[in-house]
Amino acid sequence: MPDNSIPVTVLSGILGAGKTTVLNHVLRESGDRELAVLVNDMGEVNVDAELVAESSDIADEDEELIELSNGCICCELRGDLLDAIGELSREREFDGIIVESTGVAEPLPVAQTLTLGFDQADLDPTEFYEETGIEPLEGCHLDTTVTVVDAHQFQAAMQSDELLDDDGTEKHLGDLVVEQVEFCDVLLLNKCDLVDDETLEEIEATLEVLQPRAEIVRTEHGRIDPERIVDTDRFDFEAASQSAGWIRELEQPHASAEEEHGVTSFVFEARRPFHPERFADLLDEFPDAVVRAKGHFWIASRGDDAFTLNVAGQSIRVGPGGQWIDSLPAEERREQLEDSPELEEIWHEEWGDRSIRLVVIGTEMDHESLQSDLVDCLVTEAELDADPSTFEDRFPTFEPPEEAAADDAVEGAEADGEHDHDHDATEELGIAD
Numbered sequence: 001m002p003d004n005s006i007p008v009t010v011l012s013g014i015l016g017a018g019k020t021t022v023l024n025h026v027l028r029e030s031g032d033r034e035l036a037v038l039v040n041d042m043g044e045v046n047v048d049a050e051l052v053a054e055s056s057d058i059a060d061e062d063e064e065l066i067e068l069s070n071g072c073i074c075c076e077l078r079g080d081l082l083d084a085i086g087e088l089s090r091e092r093e094f095d096g097i098i099v100e101s102t103g104v105a106e107p108l109p110v111a112q113t114l115t116l117g118f119d120q121a122d123l124d125p126t127e128f129y130e131e132t133g134i135e136p137l138e139g140c141h142l143d144t145t146v147t148v149v150d151a152h153q154f155q156a157a158m159q160s161d162e163l164l165d166d167d168g169t170e171k172h173l174g175d176l177v178v179e180q181v182e183f184c185d186v187l188l189l190n191k192c193d194l195v196d197d198e199t200l201e202e203i204e205a206t207l208e209v210l211q212p213r214a215e216i217v218r219t220e221h222g223r224i225d226p227e228r229i230v231d232t233d234r235f236d237f238e239a240a241s242q243s244a245g246w247i248r249e250l251e252q253p254h255a256s257a258e259e260e261h262g263v264t265s266f267v268f269e270a271r272r273p274f275h276p277e278r279f280a281d282l283l284d285e286f287p288d289a290v291v292r293a294k295g296h297f298w299i300a301s302r303g304d305d306a307f308t309l310n311v312a313g314q315s316i317r318v319g320p321g322g323q324w325i326d327s328l329p330a331e332e333r334r335e336q337l338e339d340s341p342e343l344e345e346i347w348h349e350e351w352g353d354r355s356i357r358l359v360v361i362g363t364e365m366d367h368e369s370l371q372s373d374l375v376d377c378l379v380t381e382a383e384l385d386a387d388p389s390t391f392e393d394r395f396p397t398f399e400p401p402e403e404a405a406a407d408d409a410v411e412g413a414e415a416d417g418e419h420d421h422d423h424d425a426t427e428e429l430g431i432a433d
């Protein structure tokens with residue numbers, strides 16, 4: 001990074017977690033550091049910006065405080081975010097720029113926009129610039145992503161059925177909390193004054209499992225040393241996108257016995273499909289103790305299709321996982337196998353690459369009971385020979401992958417297109433009815 005590149009800090013966190021409080025504190029404590037601020041406010045009334053202006057004595061200097069309203073910087077305002085930051089960095093050599101996201105923003109697309117790591121997504125940068133007319137970011141770099149967690153609300157948020165209406169897209173509160181926790185460099189566990197030590201330790205244990213890479217700092221009223229979140233040099237796109245605890249658990253499963261404050265995890269693996277009705281029933285009654293589950297699965301009624309499972313708090317989403325390579329036409333299958341020699345290791349004589357692999361993370365979770373429930377969902381020997389069309393299958397159907405991918409690419413390219421947080425085309429399960 002060139003010496004004069006301005007470090008950008010992105011603050012995320014659900015509504016009321018304390019982002020503005022952190023921001024105001026950092027502005028007050030920043031000493032000689034000249035900081036610029038960019039606030040994304042979805043509502044009509046931009047209260048945040050007023051607060052920032054009041055407490056930071058920068059109300060008169062418009063160029064140091066930019067508001068982006070009526071949209072979200074993780075979707076339709078991605079271009080505006082780049083423009084605004086570009087403008088700030090051309091104006092003056094600030095010592096840092098702090099971006100406060102809305103409570104519903106996902107950090108990953110914001111980070112993608114700022115790092116222009118579009119090769120990580122469905123778009124290549126050239127296409128993005130051509131489609132949007134956005135200029136590449138120069139003179140500054142994404143330095144730290146910070147998620148503010150409300151210690152007082154955390155456990156309730158994970159158990160909450162509340163659906164946030166994010167400009168037309170519905171999302172569970174717990175789902176958003178998990179996404180924000182899984183993608184960040186620093187976790188501020190705020191409002192520690194409202195919670196006893198034991199609860200704080202439990203929350204920390206959960207956060208550490210969900211996000212092993214981030215530094216966790218306890219705060220009260222957002223009181224954090226600015227050096228912990230400004231110009232830290234902690235951000236690394238690759239590391240951040242691979243840092244979620246479930247990825248680590250899948251790669252290096254931990255023994256179930258290794259528990260701290262009741263937080264445990266296990267990986268469920270099988271080379272036999274789930275019975276679609278029994279597995280759907282289990283998902284309908286999935287234990288509240290499960291904080292997070294991720295992975296892929298296979299159901300007996302649709303032998304060609306892989307599915308993904310994404311559980312975060314009360315949100316249970318099933319998505320398309322593509323087609324099993326074993327079910328592809330011979331020529332295509334051969335090509336895929338040549339391209340991915342590692343498949344040989346998992347290739348099953350009869351089932352090819354078909355498999356179930358799920359990581360489950362929970363607090364005070366009854367492993368044995370959940371594991372045996374999962375085993376009970378697998379088809380029996382007799383069912384293996386049954387006609388698959390006789391199984392009740394309430395799982396959603398998805399567009400073929402090529403069409404879905406093409407739609408996604410178009411959607412992502414439209415900087416001012418529809419507000420869509422759910423780029424992965426999963427469906428929330430309400431499959432009981």
Ligand SMILES: Nc1nc2c(ncn2[C@@H]2O[C@H](COP(=O)(O)OP(=O)(O)OP(=O)(O)O)[C@@H](O)[C@H]2O)c(=O)[nH]1
Nearest residue numbers: 015016017018019020021103190191192220221222
């Ligand atoms: N008791 C307590 N209250 C806090 C703490 N931090 C923030 N608050 C209060 O919590 C409320 C929400 O804080 P904000 O900083 O506005 O939260 P935010 O994340 O910016 O909220 P939005 O902008 O609405 O998304 C305010 O009334 C704060 O004074 C804390 O550590 N302890």
